[in-house]
Amino acid sequence: MDGSAAPPTGPLPAYRALIASGALTADDSQRAAAEHLQDLFAKLRGYNPPPRPNGGNVISRLLRLRPAEGAPDARPNGLYVVGEVGRGKSMLMDLFFQQADVARKRRFHFHEFMQGVHARIHAWKQANPDGTDPIQPLADTIAADAALLCFDEFQVNDIADAMILARLFAALFDRGVVVVATSNTRPDQLFAGRPGRDAFLPFIALLKQKLDVLQVEGDRDYRRQRLHDLATWYVPPDAAADRALDRAFATLSGGAQAAPRRLLVMGRPFDVPLAAGPGARFDFAALCARALGAGDYLALATHFEALVLDAVPRLSPDNFDEARRFIVLIDALYEHRVKLVASAEAPPDALYRSGDGAQAFERTASRLLEMQSREYLELPHLT
Ligand SMILES: Nc1ncnc2c1ncn2[C@@H]1O[C@H](COP(=O)(O)OP(=O)(O)OP(=O)(O)O)[C@@H](O)[C@H]1O
Numbered sequence: 001m002d003g004s005a006a007p008p009t010g011p012l013p014a015y016r017a018l019i020a021s022g023a024l025t026a027d028d029s030q031r032a033a034a035e036h037l038q039d040l041f042a043k044l045r046g047y048n049p050p051p052r053p054n055g056g057n058v059i060s061r062l063l064r065l066r067p068a069e070g071a072p073d074a075r076p077n078g079l080y081v082v083g084e085v086g087r088g089k090s091m092l093m094d095l096f097f098q099q100a101d102v103a104r105k106r107r108f109h110f111h112e113f114m115q116g117v118h119a120r121i122h123a124w125k126q127a128n129p130d131g132t133d134p135i136q137p138l139a140d141t142i143a144a145d146a147a148l149l150c151f152d153e154f155q156v157n158d159i160a161d162a163m164i165l166a167r168l169f170a171a172l173f174d175r176g177v178v179v180v181a182t183s184n185t186r187p188d189q190l191f192a193g194r195p196g197r198d199a200f201l202p203f204i205a206l207l208k209q210k211l212d213v214l215q216v217e218g219d220r221d222y223r224r225q226r227l228h229d230l231a232t233w234y235v236p237p238d239a240a241a242d243r244a245l246d247r248a249f250a251t252l253s254g255g256a257q258a259a260p261r262r263l264l265v266m267g268r269p270f271d272v273p274l275a276a277g278p279g280a281r282f283d284f285a286a287l288c289a290r291a292l293g294a295g296d297y298l299a300l301a302t303h304f305e306a307l308v309l310d311a312v313p314r315l316s317p318d319n320f321d322e323a324r325r326f327i328v329l330i331d332a333l334y335e336h337r338v339k340l341v342a343s344a345e346a347p348p349d350a351l352y353r354s355g356d357g358a359q360a361f362e363r364t365a366s367r368l369l370e371m372q373s374r375e376y377l378e379l380p381h382l383t
């Protein structure tokens with residue numbers, strides 16, 4: 001022993017470090033959750049169930065049903081992290097995901113994942129009009145991509161999703177995929193009161209069998225607390241505003257690591273230059289001076305709770321394309337209660353005074369003002 005052991009890794013030490021640095025406030029309920037996540041982290045070190053590439057004939061698929069060695073029952077259970085809004089569930093899952101020592105790991109917003117699932121099933125049915133079942137090959141593809149799947153905001157609102165989930169998840173668990181999810185809804189309450197619920201019950205039973213349910217039930221909504229005293233509109237966009245936006249971005253992301261992130265919009269990639277936890281950061285030009293549309297802005301607004309937007313310029317009649325996109329962007333943000341922190345050349349109502357769509361811009365300016373209010377900042381994000 002030379003006393004120079006590597007520093008401990010995993011979500012629990014990472015959580016403790018954020019508390020020690022002052023980025024997070026200590027919270028018993030979160031610590032207990034971080035301990036569970038740490039256990040799973042330890043069990044998953046180097047986890048690498050045999051990848052099952054897409055395709056393969058019936059025989060090889062039959063052979064794959066049971067792994068030759070390693071009892072399937074010895075596989076670690078995943079986790080279902082549940083609690084009220086703003087308790088730190090996504091923050092904890094993201095710490096776990098960043099730290100997880102698993103070569104094939106993916107994190108999805110659950111809604112985005114399901115959109116991808118429907119798109120692939122649709123494509124499969126077009127390519128296989130004979131009616132072959134798409135679920136097994138789909139599970140092959142997903143499992144080849146990820147032995148660890150993290151889902152943020154797991155929820156089931158849609159009968160089309162409900163019908164697919166039981167078979168798809170059973171197929172994924174068969175392939176050794178470990179699932180970690182955050183949700184506001186306990187498994188027993190999923191799809192409650194909806195027509196077709198009975199057919200959905202086996203899925204709930206499967207979730208409870210394969211995932212340990214973990215409650216994060218602190219009494220504080222940290223999101224609300226964070227946003228309280230946040231200034232949101234900085235004029236002009238100078239170096240001081242840059243620094244203020246840096247700080248706002250760090251605050252909003254709760255110390256999560258910032259990195260580029262790729263979203264899928266209707267199966268098409270949409271690159272976010274900088275994302276950290278629930279926050280995204282863009283230059284105005286990158287968001288409104290490119291050929292982006294309502295679908296992209298909607299994806300942003302549902303994925304992120306907060307947007308930090310650098311350098312909104314004054315717009316002249318020649319900039320009506322930018323103005324039009326900015327209108328669509330702000331509508332999407334406003335409708336989904338996304339919190340906006342921006343630096344700009346002018347206050348909202350002086351940004352675009354004349355030109356095509358200047359009248360529609362009045363609504364945008366008014367929304368931008370409302371979005372700076374404490375009342376708006378306290379509203380929950382709508383996904
Ligand atoms: N212990 C803490 N101290 C300070 N800030 C925190 C703490 N825990 C979480 N936060 C911050 O509070 C905000 C909300 O946390 P998070 O998004 O993880 O909540 P959530 O439980 O996933 O909420 P929702 O159910 O709405 O998705 C984030 O900005 C996060 O960084």
Ligand SMILES: [Mg+2]
Nearest residue numbers: 089090153182
């Ligand atoms: Mg969350």
